Amino acid sequence: MSPIAVPVHADRPVPGGLLEAFWEYDRALLANDVEVLDALFAPGPDTLRADDDGVLTGHDAIAEFRAARTQIPRRRITALWMRVLSEWQVYTTARVRSPGGAEGLQTQLWTRSDGRWHIAAAHVTAPRPAVDPTVWRVAGTPLVEGGVDGPLRDETIAVKDLFAVAGVVRSAGVRQMLAGQGPAEEHAAAVRSLLEAGADVAGVAHTDQFAFGLSGRNADFGTPANPAAPDRLPGGSTSGPAVAVSRGWASIGLGTDTAGSIRVPASYQGLWAMRPTHDTVDSRGVLALAPSFDTVGWLARDADTVRRVADVLLPPATATEDVTGVIRSRSAEVTCEESVRAVVDRYAMASSVIEAPELPDLEQWTAAFRVVQAAEAWREHGPWLSDHPDAVAADVAGRFAFGRGVDAEQEARARAVLRTARAQLIGLIGDGCLLLPAVSSTVPRLNTDDESLERHRAGTLRLTTIASMAGLPAVAFPAGRVGGAPFGLSLVGGPGREHALLRRAVELATAIG
Amino acid sequence: MSPIAVPVHADRPVPGGLLEAFWEYDRALLANDVEVLDALFAPGPDTLRADDDGVLTGHDAIAEFRAARTQIPRRRITALWMRVLSEWQVYTTARVRSPGGAEGLQTQLWTRSDGRWHIAAAHVTAPRPAVDPTVWRVAGTPLVEGGVDGPLRDETIAVKDLFAVAGVVRSAGVRQMLAGQGPAEEHAAAVRSLLEAGADVAGVAHTDQFAFGLSGRNADFGTPANPAAPDRLPGGSTSGPAVAVSRGWASIGLGTDTAGSIRVPASYQGLWAMRPTHDTVDSRGVLALAPSFDTVGWLARDADTVRRVADVLLPPATATEDVTGVIRSRSAEVTCEESVRAVVDRYAMASSVIEAPELPDLEQWTAAFRVVQAAEAWREHGPWLSDHPDAVAADVAGRFAFGRGVDAEQEARARAVLRTARAQLIGLIGDGCLLLPAVSSTVPRLNTDDESLERHRAGTLRLTTIASMAGLPAVAFPAGRVGGAPFGLSLVGGPGREHALLRRAVELATAIG
Numbered sequence A, B: 001m002s003p004i005a006v007p008v009h010a011d012r013p014v015p016g017g018l019l020e021a022f023w024e025y026d027r028a029l030l031a032n033d034v035e036v037l038d039a040l041f042a043p044g045p046d047t048l049r050a051d052d053d054g055v056l057t058g059h060d061a062i063a064e065f066r067a068a069r070t071q072i073p074r075r076r077i078t079a080l081w082m083r084v085l086s087e088w089q090v091y092t093t094a095r096v097r098s099p100g101g102a103e104g105l106q107t108q109l110w111t112r113s114d115g116r117w118h119i120a121a122a123h124v125t126a127p128r129p130a131v132d133p134t135v136w137r138v139a140g141t142p143l144v145e146g147g148v149d150g151p152l153r154d155e156t157i158a159v160k161d162l163f164a165v166a167g168v169v170r171s172a173g174v175r176q177m178l179a180g181q182g183p184a185e186e187h188a189a190a191v192r193s194l195l196e197a198g199a200d201v202a203g204v205a206h207t208d209q210f211a212f213g214l215s216g217r218n219a220d221f222g223t224p225a226n227p228a229a230p231d232r233l234p235g236g237s238t239s240g241p242a243v244a245v246s247r248g249w250a251s252i253g254l255g256t257d258t259a260g261s262i263r264v265p266a267s268y269q270g271l272w273a274m275r276p277t278h279d280t281v282d283s284r285g286v287l288a289l290a291p292s293f294d295t296v297g298w299l300a301r302d303a304d305t306v307r308r309v310a311d312v313l314l315p316p317a318t319a320t321e322d323v324t325g326v327i328r329s330r331s332a333e334v335t336c337e338e339s340v341r342a343v344v345d346r347y348a349m350a351s352s353v354i355e356a357p358e359l360p361d362l363e364q365w366t367a368a369f370r371v372v373q374a375a376e377a378w379r380e381h382g383p384w385l386s387d388h389p390d391a392v393a394a395d396v397a398g399r400f401a402f403g404r405g406v407d408a409e410q411e412a413r414a415r416a417v418l419r420t421a422r423a424q425l426i427g428l429i430g431d432g433c434l435l436l437p438a439v440s441s442t443v444p445r446l447n448t449d450d451e452s453l454e455r456h457r458a459g460t461l462r463l464t465t466i467a468s469m470a471g472l473p474a475v476a477f478p479a480g481r482v483g484g485a486p487f488g489l490s491l492v493g494g495p496g497r498e499h500a501l502l503r504r505a506v507e508l509a510t511a512i513g
Helices: A020-030 A034-040 A059-070 A190-198 A239-246 A265-268 A305-312 A337-350 A362-387 A393-403 A408-429 A450-470 A500-512 B016-030 B034-041 B060-068 B189-196 B239-246 B263-269 B303-313 B339-348 B361-387 B394-404 B408-429 B450-470 B496-510
Strands: A008-009 A048-051 A054-057 A077-084 A089-096 A103-113 A114-125 A137-142 A156-160 A198-204 A252-257 A272-275 A295-300 A324-327 A434-436 A475-484 A485-491 B007-010 B048-051 B054-059 B078-085 B088-095 B102-111 B116-124 B136-144 B158-160 B198-203 B253-259 B272-275 B295-300 B326-328 B433-437 B475-482 B485-492
Touching: A008 A324, A020 A077, A020 A103, A020 A114, A034 A059, A034 A114, A048 B078, A048 B088, A048 B102, A054 A059, A054 A265, A054 B016, A054 B078, A054 B088, A054 B450, A077 A324, A077 A337, A077 B048, A077 B054, A077 B102, A077 B116, A089 A337, A089 B048, A089 B054, A089 B116, A103 B078, A103 B116, A114 B088, A114 B102, A114 B116, A114 B339, A137 A239, A156 A190, A190 A198, A190 A252, A190 B263, A198 A239, A239 A252, A239 A295, A265 A295, A265 A475, A265 A485, A272 A305, A272 A500, A272 B339, A272 B394, A295 A305, A305 A500, A305 B198, A337 A393, A337 A475, A337 A485, A337 B433, A362 A393, A362 A408, A393 A450, A408 A434, A434 A450, A450 A485, A450 B408, A475 A500, A475 B339, A485 A500, B016 B102, B016 B116, B034 B060, B034 B116, B034 B198, B054 B394, B078 B116, B088 B116, B102 B189, B136 B239, B158 B189, B189 B198, B189 B253, B189 B303, B198 B239, B239 B253, B239 B295, B263 B272, B263 B295, B263 B450, B263 B475, B263 B485, B272 B303, B272 B496, B295 B303, B303 B496, B326 B339, B339 B408, B339 B475, B339 B485, B339 B496, B361 B408, B361 B450, B394 B450, B408 B433, B433 B450, B433 B496, B450 B485, B475 B496, B485 B496
Parallel strands: A008 A077, A048 A114, A156 A198, A156 A252, A324 A434, B007 B078, B048 B116, B158 B198, B158 B253, B326 B433
Antiparallel strands: A048 A054, A077 A089, A089 A103, A103 A114, A137 A198, A137 B136, A252 A295, A272 A295, A272 A475, A434 A485, A475 A485, B048 B054, B078 B088, B088 B102, B102 B116, B136 B198, B253 B295, B272 B295, B272 B475, B433 B485, B475 B485
């Protein structure tokens, strides 16, 4: 609809220049002319912009959000209402419509100063699809009903698209996987356990392609916004379940963690997460990435839900299972941003943390992990990828290609390194636990370039692979905000110490509060 | 969160009395104290309230909407921003959170006059679930991908929950049906045809229980709001697909029409719809209600989409297949509201419609239809309903009970009446078509009592069953608004005249414009 054809309902004569400014803004929005948009938003710290992802305050925060935005609105205004408050203040509400026919709203408070109109506040309801396609592949109300009773009654699960869910075709985040496959005949073991415990399956949510990534970007299905920081990446590879939980669309995110895929999105979004001891949770019906390190993990908005899922999926906690002291390893933190280390400092100070001895070989260990992980990943998916050369994005393809190039001797050497690493780490941690940043940096913005993202990933892998290479359990928990986005810490404990780790994490979180 | 704990971010000192009024409104909202809410909205025709369902203008329209609302908000305010425009004008945006954790927004423009604060305008973004549970049972992005090419490429289908969709358990609008059933192994024939033509299946959407109703109310899954009239019923039984199409969540609604189940929701929501000739579209994989009258039908936002689906699902249109004159039957309209007859008058005048002779037996014909329909419905579902006595709502159970009571002789008599009716109607319509109101009244409000609703249903059945008892095709098309909500007309033609009917409906719609 051209501006001229849009019906305008004003309660009083519209002050001069306002309609011109209104339509100038609209043209700039559709053209993604960020400069004009920034100029039309009022300067100063009180300017307000609210949408489904949250509330931003201040002209600069709004401009940053806009600069990072990767999806440009395509909606058109179909009707406009104006309440004229004075010659210099007007409230407008516009009805908007997406190309597909879905409708939304845009309310703006316009104010005039020095003869120019600016938006002082805005509230946008974007036209919504039936289901957020960046989060879900399939969802229901519920998709699968759980047992009528049980400890997880009233809970809802967002299942990562690596798990078999009866009736659903699995994509593993790769659209080409959907063709030539039938729906799963039965649920993955972990899904079945949670259903039997009374939880419903809300839906099947996205993953990084083949779960081989930590960013949450997906070339086939899009990148969901991080509800805790709308201009940032959601984290992955358990991206969809994490966002579903953050949004309140599910109370439990069921995912996997090979090298941080549960812990990273939890940290990026301020959630609680559990990576259990390797091989403790039944992984039948879960698509593998690197079986030596793959675990079934889960996340939630609070520690108690994480614990109740642990009660269902893990062997009963034993009385002896506890963790004593908390240790810290500065060797692990060397690639972390300063602001991240500062958070660890704060927690360490508040809870008499002991400094661990140096881990001089950590660099080598991480490298060995990446060799074995990539080699196993190629063994799992190489044949299919060879037949589908353009099925995954370049960064994911690059990781698989690295695995293809690993020869037997190189892999054997890397496995030997990991055996040493595992023994040393288990010895170091003993009955205690290791406090680590869950990630190495503030949450990357949506528009971060590939090279910087790879740096973030490398820094984070140095932290996350400690639990992975040793097969140890890890809990991630929220530790406030760093650089304008959530940030999480992690505790790594001895085998089978999941419950104890979670208790200790709650103590730490409470101590800092 | 209690008001006292909610963080308030104001850019200037908040004028006296405003916070008190703000929280008074919030308490009244949670208590559904309609009187207080109405008093706090500014009087007059310019007061504005916008939400996902649309924009309401004027204090009285807003009050009516509120009175008819059946779902009470349960969200809590978690943060509040205020832009103080003057001592008598304040713009507020509140973040709200649902009990499940989903977040929403509430923006209000408060104005003070005579010392009292009122809301002059509001924009509400209700916390949204992952999937609207009143519309969908299962949805995907898409749920099932269609063929890579074909005449319906880029179209998306909302499938009524009576059709088999591979991998999905069918509910027929009855929750107890879900237990003890496996997912469908293959698609219903019509679903398969549309997929092969390139359309995607967006999801499976709700129906009145066993499709035995015209209101769109569903005791198990809730009643979706009518996007074209938020305080009204959506119409049924193809309620979910119709709302999905109205909302832009799908471009095609695939449903069934036994006694109006496609035509009624189309009329209530301003959509185009097709009920084809009985037995023309393959109904394999569709749960039956009354096989003598059941048809597979479809609806869309425009005539062209209805036509393109017809091209896929119907036999090719023949050159001889056309409709000549348009006739009108005042006998059919006697139970219609005056305002409804006025619309028919207007269309009749604009298109030289010929008055049909009286149909003195129409009352008896409709009664006979209801006898046979109910008897067949009981044969289809009686055994299951006997085993599940509380599975359906009282009004639906009543219709089945009527069928249970029909004896063989009574049914035979009714069938004889219908044979006569069919012959007379086919003779009457001949090569022409019959113009009818699609429904007998303005769209009932959400809070209409059961008795009034049954009257609406009886009046509408007198119109809709004309095509049903004669096995004839019918097209429903939008004819503006009556009594504040959409209203549709219908054209009934001879067997196989679907394409011709649609063309004639487009001509009529265009003539009136």
